[in-house]
Amino acid sequence: MSGLLHKHLSAWFGAPERFGSLVDGELLQGHGATVEIIDPASATPLLEYRDCAAPGTLDAIDAAERGFSAWQAVTASARGRVLWRMGELIRQRAESLAILEAVVAGKPIRDTRVEVLKVAEMFDYYAGWADKLHGDVIPVPTSHLNYTRREALGVVAQITPWNAPIFTAGWQLAPALAAGNAVVLKPSELTPVTSVCLGLLLHEAGLPNGAVNVLAGLGQTVGHTLVAESRIAKTIFVGSPETGRAIAETAARNLRPCLLELGGKSANIVFPDADLHRAAKGAQAACFAAAGQSCTAGSRLLVHRRVAEPLLDLVVGGAKRLKVGAPLDETTEIGPINNARQFERISKMVADGRSAGVQVLTGGGRPDGAGDGYFYAPTVLGGVTADMTVAREEIFGPVLSCLLFDDEEEALALANHSPFDLAGAVWTADVGRAHRVAARVRAGSFWINGYRTLSVMSPFGGMHGSGYGRSSGYEGLLEYTQPKSVWVETASDAPQPFGYADD
Template sequence: MQSNSTENLLSAFAHFFPNAKEVGSYINGEMVVGAGETVQLFDPATGEKSVAYPDGGAEVVAQASAAAMRAQKEWWALTHAARGRVMFAIANEIRKEIEPLARLESIAAGKPIRDCRGEVAKVAEQFEYYGGWADKFYGDVIPVPTTHLNYTRREPMGTVLQITPWNAPMNTCGWQVAPAIAMGNAVLLKPSELTPFTSLVVGLLIERAGAPKGLVSVLSGYGHTVAQAAIANQAIKKVVFVGSPATGVRIAEAAAKRVLPCVLELGGKSANIVFEDADKRLAALGAQAAIFAACGQSCVAGSRLLVQKSIYDEFVQLVANGANKIKVGAPLDDSTEVGPINNKTQYDHVMKMIDSGVQAGAKLAAGSAERSDKGYFVRPTVLSNVTNDMDVARTEIFGPVVVAIPFGTEEEAIEIANDSEFGLAGAVWTKDVARAHRVAGQINAGTFWINGYKSINVASPFGGYGRSGYGRSSGVEALYEYTQTKSIWVETAKEPATPFGYF
């Protein structure tokens, strides 16, 4: 007998794939079921067994790469404007399915459904944004000091591999796929084996909107089988990875063997800095949103809360009081603000980190070290009395846990913020405009906010410093990541100089 978890997930998935007998990979317009070992999924909200499906393995990669090469030639042969129109049609198909997609994402990933609705809308916006760029990103004419006309073309890489994580499967799918296909590439998308469902649907909707079959294939299965085979496949010309630093290192090493360029968006341990002159109410609300939204399962989460000593006790208590009021509950409940951790491995890591923080001398200002008796739920947690040398201040927890670290001066705040191997994001809260800009200019982070947190839009470049990775995944800078420059020289002189040779 199937569990309720399995029935709910299969029912939501069947809205898009009514004839699919099993979960597989979406290749060339068809659901292709793998033949590898079984991938067993669990419902984050209950801990019960959910859907199981066979790993795709190397065979699905071979099929997808062949389809991608055919589709990419057809796609690149279209005019830029024609590709842009298809991009807008993709966005329209996604907007038609906001509620079914949000429900599927909520069940599969354990995310609150009200958050999922917003994320689906963002994915539609991503295709619209890059659809607008399709016929506006072009080369240059270079004023070379000769009789030549020299111009450049921006051409696609060909077929790119994109590997996306379980924390925001649909959002990262659109975030990566949209700029890639806008520039004429084909994509092999390998979502986390834990959350392939909404990515499979996006692959379906892309073709439904008029893109060639095979342009975007979605590969379901493990990284050590499917992703490894894809990196080794000769069709792949670039690798994009969003996930943990340890996995990112392995992917970069494998790509380097084939001299493949990469974009890596890895972890974060972002510093959220609060000065004594900040608006305490707004800063406290911002600190909660920075870490507790999405259950803390966000690469840019403000997981290190740096607070000036003069207001430390008062401000930490404000954040703790707010944390205790946040509603933790079932993902499909519209009133739920924080859902469960996505999977047991991550849940165990989060609870272990809370325990290690307390053992090292941190105090639980909010939250609990007790384990959930059903599902992978963690109360929003505030650890006070933390120093920056503790493991909880240096290791990415990736859960609803913030560590509060006191500082004295502006210089000390900057020193603590930069004392990390990561450099993805950060923020400062202050009414001193000059100080705000000084701090923003000195923090090692790819994204930085002043008197706010987590304002992210597809139009703005996103990526990290240091161990948080390299390359940019949005804004116009992403278009450079998905194109290569060709320089073309045309002789225009009636009698060009002939510096070498005989006639």
């Protein structure tokens, strides 16, 4: 373990070996097997902790039930002040959080600094909503006063991934707490550190003990127990489609709803009238930022045949200049793949693409001088057709598949030839075409002459193979509530059409 990592872990936990799960406001060691966190940049051990396991998970749910009652007793305005204070605390500890995220997740420090501040913005935004979540008065055709209340669900489970741990934790914690829920959060066992840090800061901000519990542990123990537990009012999962299906099936047996944010294979469409230099930079940002480990990655570049050669020259040339390097290097633009399993998956999919006739225009493996870390060079694949695996399956790495089209209808057909419907983009100077394409591409988020812009103020989510439900925005807040209809009889002598009473 590096001296820098030891310093920052000690600042949060007292000592690295004290890292564990946050249950009922206390840091606790787990009950299960030892879990080892590997440094993505060197493939060497970083940190060990004990799996929270099933007993610790049930204890956390007990604590969350008590925490829910305590959080419900806090006024909505006071809840908002706690969330606002949370945003301030994140900014005060932003550099330490960014360093921990960079080292453990393998993300460039230039990216994690931005993401940490985005998390602060999430709490700012939902702090403002906390006392504005109200119902309606409905003009029913009777003598009743009928109104609705927006009520918290109760104890919710949140399961977040390794590719953007602190960002996805904040993305879900803030609206859940603003709506008055209690949370049991299970981050990926590969990247739990900054999520536990958020839990500690929330208690420092004034959250009651148990209102947020953060469990460091394995999917087959902690995750399985959470999803199967009938006391969980709703399960939120961000991750792979395969795991999402299993979670939805288990939750359904308890008649519990889910919010699923799953994979993507987003189409980035370039027409001949586009500004090719801007489109080329946009294509690189769409696919290579975060080393391609993003569900919204524009991993399919659909290019009009007329401009394919000049655009691909720009994209390939730019990809070769991107700096792949250590996460804490201020000049690094692409860090390592987070883990060995994902690195091997990317390598295999590119190798299978070669066997199917795909042309590797640049990249296709470890960059020179990468050492033993899980580094993968920005890769551009040409000669790709719509039915190839590299065009249909999510690679989740810095691999761009390029497909050609001849007209707008063919571009739309290619864009929608995917089991995923999460995001997409179009580059064109034709305003009419831009809006036509935006309307017809199946996607939860769509950009015109840009890519990757997200805001906590705007709803985010997918359809079909990309899941269902919405995170962020007002719609994300409503995901953590349920409406109750209240009927008040106002007539002084309302008729009773049924029943008897003694005079």
